[in-house]
Amino acid sequence: MSELRDQLRPVREEDAFDVARIDSFLKAHIDGLEGAPKVAQFPGGASNLTYLISYADRELVLRRPPAGAKAKAAHDMLREARIMAALRGSYPYVPAILARCDDAAVIGSDFYAMERLRGSILRRDLPAELGLDAEGVRKLCVTFIDRLIELHRIDVTQAGLHDLGKGEGYIARQVSGWSERYRQAMTEGADACEDVMAWLAANQPPRDNASCIIHNDYRFDNVVLAPDDPLRVIGVLDWEMATIGDPLMDLGGSLAYWVQADDDPVFQSFRRQPTHEAGMLTRREVIAYYGQQSGLDVSAFGFYEAFGLFRLMVIIQQIYRRFALGQTSNPQFAGFGDAARDMGQRCRHVIQKAHG
Incomplete structure (x- = not known):
């Protein structure tokens, strides 16, 4: 089965780096690399940049932050690599880290290289070649959720994991932190959303449900399916925002991207994964x-759903601010200002439903 992923493209001019320098660095840190590398860019993603580095008999994936101003604590490639290395022994779906670099002289930023996992990555629509009927799609969906539950069950007291986050008080820190990020990302014509932020602050749960490893960006397009079995997950990607926190916050973040078949046309336009199938x-x-399998009380999930949408709105607005300031010329970001305003309205709709 061919790899179902966005087609690789030539590296965008604003995302280019010195290939000779990266070649020298990788050969010094990874055994067995031969010949001159070919470099291509994965077009997916709107935050960090991802490249395929191809040698004669081996392929590597390189991750680095984008150019331009960065939100505080965002785009920390070395932290992401450290999390992945620490988790790999407990969660076999994490790609192996092969090299890390904190010397900006190499390509102008920190970066890391990891193994490439070949398989299927689902995007906007479910490819017919997977051959899944409605029953198969349901099994795929349940497997996807099971892998998140499996992550949340990892013992965070083991070596290398306990210091990945502050733990208790996660919800309160997230509400205040993302509210501040949104205020800092404002652009002309943006929705102030002070009512949404006030509601989240006033209605947050009195305490965290638990402190566990959370991915914080768990979506179908961050999951790799086995090339010979689309119902088997072989990889989970993009660990930049992983930390120790409340598992229901993780689920709420995932559901912010979960566009289903009966959603309104505006929200349908946000869909980037085949959750409508x-x-x-x-x-x-x-x-x-999730509640049944995890044993957690999900009866008052409205807060987590609203916060997940708000956090996604902030991310969209942060990216749009970079575009508005001319720090990126990527045309796919031109409509992100409108998208952020639409997401603010969806937050209000979820809040109204939470009040019954």
Whole structure:
């Protein structure tokens, strides 16, 4: 089966780096690399930059931050690599880290290289060649949720994991932190959203449900499926925002991207994964399944759903601010200002429903 992923493209001019320098660095830190590398760029993603480095008999994936101003604590490539290295022994879906670099003289920023996992990565629509009927899609969906539950069950007291986050008080830190990030990312015409931020501050749970490893960006397009079995997960990617925190916050973040078949046309336009397909669980069914399997109380999930949408709105607005300031010329970001405003309205809709 061919790899179902966005087609690789030539490296964008604003994302280019000195190939000779990266070649020299990689050969000094990874055994067995031969010949001159070929470099291509994965077009997916709107935050960190991801490249394929191809040698004669080996392929590596390189991750680095984007150019331009960066939000505080964002785009920390070395932290992401450290998390992945620490987790790999407990969670076999983490790609192996092969090299890390904190010397900006090499390509102008920190970066790391990891193994490439070949398999299927689902994007906006489910490819027909997977051959999944509604029952198969449902099994895929449940497997996807099971891998998140499996992550949340990892013992965080083991070596290398306990210091990945501050733990207790995570919800309160997230509400205040993301509210401040949004205020700093404002652009002309943006929705102030002070009502949304006030509601989140006033309605947050009195305490965390638990402190566990959370991915913080768990979506189908960050999951690699086995090339010979689309119902088997072989990899989970993009660990930049992983930390120790409340598992229901992780689920809420995932559901912010969960566009189902009966959603309104505006939210349908946000869809970047095939969660609308026949057989996919609805958001309500995902929440109920997660609660049943994890044993956590999900009866008051409205806060987590609203916060997940708000956090996504902030991320979209941060990216749009970079575009508005001319720090990136990527045309896909031109409509992010409108998208952030639409997401603010969806936050309000979820808040109204939470009040019954």
